[in-house]
Amino acid sequence: MEILFATTNKGKATELRAAFKNAGITATIKTNADLDRPPVVEEYGTTFEQNAKLKAHELADYSQMLTIADDSGLMVDALDGAPGVHSARYAGIEHNDHKNNAKLLAELGGVPLKQRTAKFNTTIVASKPGHFDQDLVVSGQCAGLILPAPQGEDGFGYDPLFFVPEKQKTFAEMTTAEKNSLSHRGRAISQLLQKLPAWLEQFE
Ligand SMILES: O=c1[nH]c(=O)c2ncn([C@@H]3O[C@H](COP(=O)(O)OP(=O)(O)OP(=O)(O)O)[C@@H](O)[C@H]3O)c2[nH]1
Numbered sequence: 001m002e003i004l005f006a007t008t009n010k011g012k013a014t015e016l017r018a019a020f021k022n023a024g025i026t027a028t029i030k031t032n033a034d035l036d037r038p039p040v041v042e043e044y045g046t047t048f049e050q051n052a053k054l055k056a057h058e059l060a061d062y063s064q065m066l067t068i069a070d071d072s073g074l075m076v077d078a079l080d081g082a083p084g085v086h087s088a089r090y091a092g093i094e095h096n097d098h099k100n101n102a103k104l105l106a107e108l109g110g111v112p113l114k115q116r117t118a119k120f121n122t123t124i125v126a127s128k129p130g131h132f133d134q135d136l137v138v139s140g141q142c143a144g145l146i147l148p149a150p151q152g153e154d155g156f157g158y159d160p161l162f163f164v165p166e167k168q169k170t171f172a173e174m175t176t177a178e179k180n181s182l183s184h185r186g187r188a189i190s191q192l193l194q195k196l197p198a199w200l201e202q203f204e
């Protein structure tokens with residue numbers, strides 16, 4: 001089986017491929033980087049589900065492949081849920097992980113650790129070209145704390161700041177397998193893998 005993962009984020013692709021492999025699924029996972037001039041999707045939705053559907057539908061139309069897309073974000077309680085659906089472009093137009101992390105730390109300046117609670121969400125949508133009214137939608141969450149300084153070298157995005165109390169580690173201090181075992185994305189992917197076989201059957 002060949003699946004397109006409609007993403008430009010290499011970290012997401014690494015985690016999804018590892019989770020599929022760990023579950024014994026032998027699908028070939030392609031991403032936008034494997035396509036010739038893939039469309040750039042404008043993520044103008046106001047929810048994770050809307051943005052995941054925008055990515056899945058545009059790339060499914062373009063590639064005519066079975067397509068999944070992931071829209072994720074970090075919700076920080078002391079910031080009233082920001083950056084939320086705007087997590088990728090938190091630092092503005094010229095954003096990158098480093099600038100996003102710096103902005104997050106600045107916004108949380110002076111807030112004590114106990115009040116730096118946050119939650120990650122991943123929503124994944126699976127879409128079949130021509131059948132967008134039958135999308136499969138799953139989500140996963142993970143709770144943690146935003147540290148006052150980065151810790152760890154692995155992962156991507158806000159990983160060095162996101163501390164998971166049960167493990168006493170940030171996501172950036174975990175292996176891919178360990179992060180997948182408890183992360184928002186890992187949980188969404190396990191929902192996806194549970195539901196995918198029955199969802200695919202309706203198209204046979
Ligand atoms: O610390 C993190 N651990 C994660 O597990 C994680 N997953 C996503 N993110 C960040 O949150 C935004 C999502 O935006 P997003 O869903 O639009 O993704 P993206 O724009 O990077 O790629 P694409 O899939 O849209 O092409 C981006 O800034 C990502 O870097 C994470 N940060």
Ligand SMILES: [Mg+2]
Binds near residue numbers: 043088
């Ligand atoms: Mg994006």
